[in-house]
Amino acid sequence: MKNVNKYARGYFMPPVTSLKWTEKEYITEAPTWCSVDLRDGNQALVVPMNLEEKLEYFKMLVKIGFKEIEVGFPAASETEYTFLRTLIEKNLIPDDVTIQVLTQSRDHIIKKTFESLKGVNKAVVHLYNSTSVAQREQVFKKSKEEIINIAVTGAELLKKYAAETEGNFKFQYSPESFTGTEIDFALDICNQVLDVWQPTAEDNVIINLPATVSMSMPHVYASQIEYMSDHLKYRDNVILSIHPHNDRGTGIADAELSLLAGGQRIEGTLFGNGERTGNVDIVTLALNLYSHGVDPQLNFENILEIIEMYERVTKMRVHERQPYGGKLVFAAFSGSHQDAIAKGMKYHEEHESDTWSVPYLLIDPKDIGREYEGDVIRINSQSGKGGIGYLLEQHYGLDLPPKMREGFGYSVKNVSDQKQKELMPNEIYDIFIQEYVNLISPVEFIEYSYTKSADYQTNVTIRYKEQVEEISGSGNGRLDAISNALQTRLGINYKDLSYKEHALETGSESKAVSYVGITAEDGKVYWGCGIDVDIMTSSVKALFSAVNKMVD
Incomplete structure (x- = not known):
């Protein structure tokens, strides 16, 4: 391709090797989840959600089990201010749920943010400012010292207004565009913010390290996270949070490796909705944990209900191949796949196995509200006798001899090929009746x-x-x-x-x-x-x- 030399690597490796995370095999427990659907996700919609839609979405997030939910940037928009006030004044925030609000490091914005929180039981106030080389040089035209001053001033203002406002507040700081920031500078600015806040075991804080733009391979991001985890001040009293975006299509890998590297908390969205290529997809992350026998502490047993709400209020679409949620992700059209799945299902049923190991199916579709008949075995011109026979048996009780299945399979595939369409179980049954059952001619x-x-x-x-x-x-x-x-x-x-x-x-x-x-x-x-x-x-x-x- 043209112009390849114009793309320099804009990320920074840690100054020392940080690879202890490579010694870990898998994630052993769920992180703290923070949904940013109502802020990061909402701002990425062509038509942002209205008040009623945001309220419905919030209630679904609570139902799923999120205990931390970022609800907006209340000082930046009257709509977001009203949404927050509605949640508080109508007592819609459960006692075990903490809302989170975003603010820039500016006095009048921080003041209005705390005004919007009047009467809240508990909240995370999320302070951020951009720290990357590109942002410093091209956008703000400020030195490192000036950028640090913005962060420190904001941290001091959070302490000031929190002391003047009734409620329980936790502080969070994000060096925005962390992945394009020199690691030692990112560490310095975070530690100076921590010096202001002086976190304790009873009053800990969150340091959030966003891959605002995913710029490297996942192992680099993990090494950056591990280095920060090893060198942050007050580490025992700091919750290390990860906020990956998906510019390189590696958001899931970035998140998972970063949890191995010391991350304790994930900010993301349902199905990965977010700016540009999106935020990290919490549905996929959570169910990846589930597939390893780790309780994600989020409930996706009703995934079809969640998808219906998501598509209706966001006007976005869950792609057919989206992990776990897509209409086709459990579907097998290939004959060999169908045969293996059908035999695996039968083996699983006959042996009453306590563990799931059906070929080609990472998890049991029924565990997230999907159905075998409609979601797993799908028939087209690529299908085989095993899948076709499985559908006839499941839907109509017809257990064809293996050799008969083979001949009938060719008939079904020919019909699908001629019609250039997928065949439903009732269509397959009709073909069988017409070709084989109680024939009277000649x-x-x-x-x-x-x-x-x-x-x-x-x-x-x-x-x-x-x-x-x-x-x-x-x-x-x-x-x-x-x-x-x-x-x-x-x-x-x-x-x-x-x-x-x-x-x-x-x-x-x-x-x-x-x-x-x-x-x-x-x-x-x-x-x-x-x-x-x-x-x-x-x-x-x-x-x-x-x-x-x-x-x-």
């Missing part, structure tokens, strides 16, 4: 009778070439006798009659289903299916169906 079965001496003697009434007639045959069983009568009358030969039967339903109105396969002289196998309240009659109908496919 030979229609009407009734039969039999006697038994040394072998079975049978008389069968049929309709053939529009004429009703009776044919006779003998064999070592009733079905064999009927089969021999048919071969004689029609002048055909086949061998290796395969047979399977099972009950189709339970109760007084139960039916029997039978499957019969016959092998012609050229080796081709023809299958038929019979369904009837009488098991023997269903067998005869299955045989006639197979013969009709052979002579048609």
